[in-house]
Amino acid sequence: MSVTPDRALPAPAPDGVAERPAEALLLAAGRGERMRPLTDTTPKPLLPVRGRPLLVWHLEALARAGVRDVLINTAWLGERIPAALGTSYRAAAGTVALRYSMEGRDFGRALETAGGIARALPQLADIFWLAAGDVFMPDFGFEPAARQRFAASDALAHLWLVPNPEHHPRGDFGLDDAGRALDLDRDDPRPRWTYATVALLRRALFAPPWCDIAPGNPDGVAAPLAPLLRRAIAAGRVTAEIWHGAWTDVGTPQRWAALNG
Template structure:
């Protein structure tokens, strides 16, 4: 029986420079798409996956995020304060390790989200997790199911799910901003700013980076002109699956 992660790291401390002028007065995770903040899209997905505690790191306009999440019931939010120094993706996780605990946990980027099709993708990710052979399991999207993505692909996946860098290969897949990671990966990690990319490469070298293609529509919001595209994608996805609307507007309904 698969044990689903009960904790998560939500990466919400970035400066959101490409989202200016919107982010001149607010942090990017509080930008709203179809009436819901990017941060709440992430937290609601975690709630449906049965996550009890989410650590949210903050740096830019931190007080706005702290105020916004104060009333949330599920998951319970713990703030990891990076006000004095932005720690980048891996550095933020290392600082939060005492709160994340010793079991595998989710990592979610607060500037991407998705509309599930069928079984929620985070539940599928947990079912695909294998502690014995994996250090990292990435959720992946193909170019056809992505909205707002202006870059290329990130990884090529072998038949057993093992990943390697795609190096621009158009047949590859995109890292969809959600993963499960085992905390042993950070055993000798330095404190201070550094990126998750180095850990991806180390896991590739060790044969312990794996991927799972997601089901549904993946949406990334990097610039102001991506907002209407994102809202159109949400509307189209909901029109195609009316039952999904109730799930998305009931953030505390856990997938069973």
């Protein structure tokens, strides 16, 4: 699918009304191949866990933290997510305005994490939360204090890491005593942790020298996030902390069933 001219960049607000920048981006574009046949008819972030869709757990937590504007990217069965959630979500702690970056509609495919973020960037705040729509972290708080600490630092990203699950025993990143993330060699004996796919990010991470995708990603470049993080880690610009609360990457029907057991 080619990009039509009016979709070269995310559309402006109707009638010239300026929207507030979104304070969080929830990733909901993936196909969920390992979750088939569940995801043949339902986007993985809409699969129910303990009585509510996976995405709704994040929306409730964001609302409790005072976040009121959230952007969701979509691709696979993407039209079903706005059909299910609409343009606002009424959480127990308040209403969250929702908008969408429709990668499937605009490009016919998901743009991977960095490509999807670059596409959504014109609608995002200078500092924004990122969370994968297929992870279950019921106790995570998206705390305003964490955002304030990040804003006061020189970091381009702050990552939450978790103890390595059975399906990812080697982990992703290390952590030094100063709270800086480390990109360790495979033979480095220091501990490695798994990236929880929850982070605080600065828009500056998606500009040179870290990222060469054009603002708004009008060409639909698909790109992963890890290379950008590794460049910033090498420059000492990524911080991290360990999350010891409940966390599940809902990546297989078995893990999904275990959560609902």
